[in-house]
Amino acid sequence: MKTAIATVSIAGDLAEKLGAIAAAGFDGVEIFENDFLAFDRSPKEVGQLVRDHGLEICLFQPFRDFEGMPEPQRSRTFERAKRKFELMREMGADLLLICSSVSPIALGGIDRAAADLNELGDLAATFDIRIGYEALAWGRFVNDHRDAWEIVRRADHAHVGLILDSFHTLSRKTDPDTIRAIPGDKIFFVQLADAPAFNMDLLYWSRHFRNMPGEGDLDVTGFMRAVAATGYDGVLSLEIFNDQFRGGSPKSIAVDGYRSLLYLMDQVRRTEPGIRIPVPDMPDRVPVGGIEFVEFAADRREARDLTAMLATLGFKRSARHVSKEVELWRQGGINIVINTDPRGFAHASYLSHGTNVCDIGLKVADAAATVARAESLGAKTFEQPVGPGELKIPAIRALGGSVLHFIDGSKDLSRVWETEFTYLNDDTATRAAGLTRIDHIAETMNYDEMLTWLLFYRSIFDTDKTAMVDVIDPAGLVRSQAIENADGTLRITLNGAENRKTLAGHFIQEGFGSGVQHIAFETADIFETVKALKANGFKPLAISPNYYDDLDARFGLEEDFLNALKSAGILYDRDETGEYFQLYSPTYGEGFFFEIVERRGGYKGYGAANAQFRIAAQKRHFRAKGMPVR
Numbered sequence: 001m002k003t004a005i006a007t008v009s010i011a012g013d014l015a016e017k018l019g020a021i022a023a024a025g026f027d028g029v030e031i032f033e034n035d036f037l038a039f040d041r042s043p044k045e046v047g048q049l050v051r052d053h054g055l056e057i058c059l060f061q062p063f064r065d066f067e068g069m070p071e072p073q074r075s076r077t078f079e080r081a082k083r084k085f086e087l088m089r090e091m092g093a094d095l096l097l098i099c100s101s102v103s104p105i106a107l108g109g110i111d112r113a114a115a116d117l118n119e120l121g122d123l124a125a126t127f128d129i130r131i132g133y134e135a136l137a138w139g140r141f142v143n144d145h146r147d148a149w150e151i152v153r154r155a156d157h158a159h160v161g162l163i164l165d166s167f168h169t170l171s172r173k174t175d176p177d178t179i180r181a182i183p184g185d186k187i188f189f190v191q192l193a194d195a196p197a198f199n200m201d202l203l204y205w206s207r208h209f210r211n212m213p214g215e216g217d218l219d220v221t222g223f224m225r226a227v228a229a230t231g232y233d234g235v236l237s238l239e240i241f242n243d244q245f246r247g248g249s250p251k252s253i254a255v256d257g258y259r260s261l262l263y264l265m266d267q268v269r270r271t272e273p274g275i276r277i278p279v280p281d282m283p284d285r286v287p288v289g290g291i292e293f294v295e296f297a298a299d300r301r302e303a304r305d306l307t308a309m310l311a312t313l314g315f316k317r318s319a320r321h322v323s324k325e326v327e328l329w330r331q332g333g334i335n336i337v338i339n340t341d342p343r344g345f346a347h348a349s350y351l352s353h354g355t356n357v358c359d360i361g362l363k364v365a366d367a368a369a370t371v372a373r374a375e376s377l378g379a380k381t382f383e384q385p386v387g388p389g390e391l392k393i394p395a396i397r398a399l400g401g402s403v404l405h406f407i408d409g410s411k412d413l414s415r416v417w418e419t420e421f422t423y424l425n426d427d428t429a430t431r432a433a434g435l436t437r438i439d440h441i442a443e444t445m446n447y448d449e450m451l452t453w454l455l456f457y458r459s460i461f462d463t464d465k466t467a468m469v470d471v472i473d474p475a476g477l478v479r480s481q482a483i484e485n486a487d488g489t490l491r492i493t494l495n496g497a498e499n500r501k502t503l504a505g506h507f508i509q510e511g512f513g514s515g516v517q518h519i520a521f522e523t524a525d526i527f528e529t530v531k532a533l534k535a536n537g538f539k540p541l542a543i544s545p546n547y548y549d550d551l552d553a554r555f556g557l558e559e560d561f562l563n564a565l566k567s568a569g570i571l572y573d574r575d576e577t578g579e580y581f582q583l584y585s586p587t588y589g590e591g592f593f594f595e596i597v598e599r600r601g602g603y604k605g606y607g608a609a610n611a612q613f614r615i616a617a618q619k620r621h622f623r624a625k626g627m628p629v630r
């Protein structure tokens, strides 16, 4: 598989872009003309710079407003093209992208465009250059790859071919299967981009919101399957115009891009038989069977506060590690590990972030295959020396320097608790509260990181994403999107903070990076849970009475029911599928908290409508503790 990316997709000057692109593993680049024009080295030097990075120039672009011009502009356009061919020869580029005209003076006409391309093909041939014609979704006369193909077909020239771009095809909802009728050898180049499903002007959408395949909502896999079915075996190139990426880290955007191409082609290989593009082999996306454990790194003092909160939530100190200062706190099927050992990874994590979730254990069918897939997609494996009595559990690096461990049903791993821990007699004075499992884990990050982690989870694990929702914090916006598996045994919400004044932004700033901000436990009966919590001395987050007035207005609730919600501080949501109940702990440290939820019926959401009121309540709680938030 030959991979490339357009220089426009990456931040920085041309030299920085090339460095990041080469380091991420791409074979080549599309040189976007403006990146070259803004750079102060000659075409020859730029060509050399590209090759010194071990890359090749796969495409030079764009050449605009070429076809269908009346004279005298037509002659000028050919002159302009000749100048670009000379530049390309200097640079060592042999394919030029011509995008369909948007010129108000262009005349239109399929045969006129074909004749222009044929003539330009002759000129290009004298330079040993080929030209590829691309239909822009907003092209004046040509805005559909089927018309572009008809023009190329009629141009009938060995140096003239078609360029396909998934965005232009999919943004107009053109059926990608129409590509299957195009001969693969006349497709000179394929550009790939995804985008979130927005209803907006095509040009604006394309120039600002494209993202990597798999990060958006377009059927890039369907598009690429159709391309592969034509027998095309040329370059697959990312062309991503995105405002965030322009200001992002060149390195991580390039790494995400490379991952997205591997993920895309892995999906294509699994669904489209007999493709000619060689794709690296890797295990399939990994089904996750649930969350085996969540591990906190802490020091002894902070661990006391944290375990005191766990005790009021009905957890029991259940076991102690055989060789390390690590405890297991349990309730129902939930395992919370508290690691205060002054050595190793957890301690390092504590030193850099304070008390935080440093590790999550996921249940998978095959831990080794999980790591193999993650590694194939560029994730980093994690290992540390195994202490006495410990198992070697496969793991990778994840959000904010944390770790994901994988536990499967194999003989050793399935007995990890029995092997590494000694069970204790229950010395916890509090009552169990009916918490059964982890409903979801909420990870907080900068908004700019959201697509990275979305792609990370979706490409490695058999998961889907929900629609992005806006959560209003009094000091700014936080975007939230969930990654879920089909049966709901894995739900991770990604929360992207746009500034530092939001509760989420404060958490990132004070915790020195992204991480788990809350864990939601499931109960089968929230009102029974509330009774136990009360007996344990648990103080829920106080919610404004105004909220309950509005709940009543919206849903017309029974008075007793409404009073029960209100007196317990439970937030409530309802839709066509079912009901959702949410109870929050006060915040801990710099804004970490626990949530308790009950789902009734088929409710699949996360109570997005309540998030604003929960955050406002948490900020009141913060301020009451004298913490500086707005």
Ligand SMILES: O=C(O)c1ccc(O)c(O)c1
Pocket: 061, 062, 097, 099, 134, 136, 165, 191, 206, 207, 239
């Ligand atoms: O936005 C544009 O003008 C533009 C230019 C070249 C391309 O290949 C493209 O897909 C879009």
Ligand SMILES: [Mg+2]
Pocket: 134, 165, 191, 239
């Ligand atoms: Mg394009």
